[in-house]
Amino acid sequence: MAEEQSQEQLHHILIPVVTEERHQEQEPSPICDVDRLEHDPGLRVPIASYNVNDQNAIRREYILKGPCQPYAHDYPTRNIYGLPCCGHDESEESSNKGNFLELLDWLAGNNEEVNKVVLKNAPRNSDESSDISHKEQLALCLHYVDKLGRLQLIFVVVAKGNVGCATFFGQVSRLLNIIGVSCKRHDMLRDVRAQKLKTALELGEIDSGSGLNQEMVITRPGDTRWGSYYKTILHIIDMYSTIREVLITLGKDPKQRNNWPNIHAMVDVLESFEFVFNAHLILIILGYTNELSQSLQKRDQDIVNAMSLVTLAKGRLQQMRSHGWEEFFEEKVKLFCIKHGIDIPALDGRYVPHARSPRFYPVQTIDDHYRREVYIGVIDQIR
Known part of the structure; x- marks a missing residue:
């Protein structure tokens, strides 16, 4: 039946015409009746069904007709949740x-x-x-709630309202400018990390297995990519010793003499207690928002679900504010500093900002600055 319909369409579309110049014994040359060409692609006769001598003419006529634009079509409807x-x-x-x-x-x-x-x-x-x-x-x-990847960015913007955190993000940006300026420095990071992993495996300090000890790349956080800030800071902490070793190597390389001031200053920042403290604080907070962002990215989320996820994240932040200081300081910051040889200041001593003038800061203890002004201050800004 379909074949008979196609043949009938061909019969109506092609109209034989005999030109005066041609000999009467020659077969007539068909031309197309454009008005009879089916416009809907789903109903058209395949061009391959036409005589091979007519296919180019048919193709040209379809091009002249332009794209099919259906009108008054009754499209099926369905409920879409998003x-x-x-x-x-x-x-x-x-x-x-x-x-x-x-x-x-x-x-x-x-x-x-x-x-x-x-x-x-x-x-x-x-x-x-x-x-x-x-x-x-x-x-x-x-x-x-946000579906466009901005949830975590809002937390970053709010966190930047804290002077210490704003300084930290500026330091991260300068660090990435140094270690990410060329493929050669990327290769240095990769090679040093690979050697450290090999040594740790041989000493039994880390486990081997599928999915473990994968290669890490430190990239600049994107403005809209999901979790980009979280991943960048996570990799900086995980690759801390590798980054420091590469910076020290660059800081001794005569070929990098023109960039020594920036490299030496960055090593000083990286080895400061302030940088380590801020990195761990921002990592934990972005970890909470990263989980929330990933959940909100799912297509089947609705507002009720989204609000429950927000409530969970806010609860975690409140728990962190009320009861999380000791665990954060002792088990995160302090252990990291001991492992990497970073000086830990006495908390009852006077706070002096690292590589910044103290004239712009109030007289306060180190404990007051880091616990009240930074730790609690940042959490309160984003809750």
Whole structure:
């Protein structure tokens, strides 16, 4: 039946025409009736079904007709679950404002403090205030749920509000500029790490097996890539001794003399207690947000699920703030410093910022600075 229909289509499309110049005994040369060519690709007769002498002509006619644009087609509908940012109509009366405003409505209805400063209650006494309120609403929602990879970036931006953390991220950027400036330095990192792994395996210090001791690459954090900041800092900590050895080697290489000031300064930063402390603090916090971000990335997440994940992350941060200092300092920071020969300052001593002028800092103990100002301060900013 299908073959008969194809033959019938061919019969209607091709119209034989005899030109005056041709001899009467020659077969007529068919031309196409463009109006009879089926436009829908699903209903077209395959070009290979035409006579080989007509195929190019048919192909040209289809090109001239242009792409098929179906009108009034009844497409099947289905329910799609996800977290779109905006709806088609974001007005107050809309029943589908998009998850940005729907989530904001939900937050306002469940938190009086939030309700006071968002949506119709947002400050509007000037253009600047309105601008700020919109940015605060956006930041608020991104703190809770985001499908575009910005959740962790918001935590980074907030953490940068702390002077010590802002300094740390600047140090990480300079470190990456030094060790990632060329393929040769990447190779140095890889070779030194490989030798260290080999030695550790021979001494039985680490286990071997599938998936263990894989090669690590330190890359610059991306603006939208999921978990990029987390992975960068994780690799810096895991490859700490390798990075330090490469920097020291570069700092002694006469060929790198022009870059010695930057390299020597970076070694000094890397070996400071302040750098180690900040690296471990940011790693733990980003670890919580990384798990949340990965979960929110799944297509089947809905707002209720997302909010439960947010609640879990906030609970972890609260636990860390209230009861996590001793474990963090003793089992993370202190053990790392002992392992790598980093000087641990007396906590009752006076805090002096590393490689920065003390005139811009209040007189305080080391314990007060690291525990209250950095540890608790950063957690409070992002909770």
